[in-house]
Amino acid sequence: MSKYKICVYAICKNEEQFVERWMDSVSEADIVIVTDTGSTDSTVDKLREKGATVYIEEIKPWRFDVARNIALNHIPEDVDICVSTDLDEVFETGWRQKLEAVWTPDCTRARYLFTWNYHEDGTPNKQFTMEKVHRRKGFRWVHPVHEVLEYRGTDKDHSVWVSGMVLNHYPDLSKPRHQYLPLLELSAQENPDDDRGVFWLGREYMYYEKYNESISTLKKYLDMPTAVWDEERCAAMRFIAKCYEKTGNLQESKMWLYKAIAECPHIREPYVNMAQLGYLEKNWPLVNLMTNEALKINNKTGSYLLEPTSWDYTLYDLAAISNYRLGLYKRSYEYGKKACEMSPSDDRLKNNLSLISFKAEENER
Incomplete structure (x- = not known):
């Protein structure tokens, strides 16, 4: 017999291709409630056929926090645990039992x-902690985009880790993100003291290739007294460096990457970025040094700021190239071999390894 009454809730629009898979993954819940915000396909009909309770709401102007709060308001008062997901996400089987075991x-x-x-x-590449399971009362979603749950209850906010509970993301990459930038600008206007919102806005400017705006916004973030998380500060410095690189100022880019390394020396990302900059400059000693330092770090932090290129073949590829350019062919071969093992279908890596092997054999004659 279940200990708690659990409701899964979501917002959606035109996601008919995900309905069956999503409903199967949340079937362990007692109730599934979905707020549809204007689907023109068969999303609503398919959800109802699979047993979801669906409400149709028009939200103008569009904001993610408003949509999720409306969805939250549709949940019955007697629910003990609310589980927020999106339709392009899939829980691994057994999630409810794991949740109830620790709640x-x-x-x-x-x-x-x-x-x-x-x-x-x-197999999983980028993974980090999510926290969208919550008590029915005392919570509201805040921020127009990149919305988060804010606790407004009177009891102490007490979060628990659910070992083995995994939510997997399979996004529709064709969906545009053009609405994100204006919503992030709105969020920064509404919450000027929220360092995370300023950080996300600066990052979004970089994505939109608005490099000067990105630099000024991220520098503003770094000056905020609440911006104290070293890994996020490091990311801001790395993004500033990328913007300077894109505008042709490699000297300023390098300075900010040194700052990023000093800010958070226990993660790979700033070393990888410096190695990539060294590659652009054909500074092979720098590339060699940075790849060596990065490869000394063997543990991921679990942060959402993790960059997959810090943990794939990239470091070994750069190490192979820099050692080759420095005439260290045997070491170059070992790194090149590792890169090929990590990405066996990459023809460039295989061709590089063949060239390195020939040079190493020639050098030993």
């Missing part, structure tokens, strides 16, 4: 593992 009446929310993307063979 207690004094819990306010739960943390679990979220898979953002995957390697070519389908």
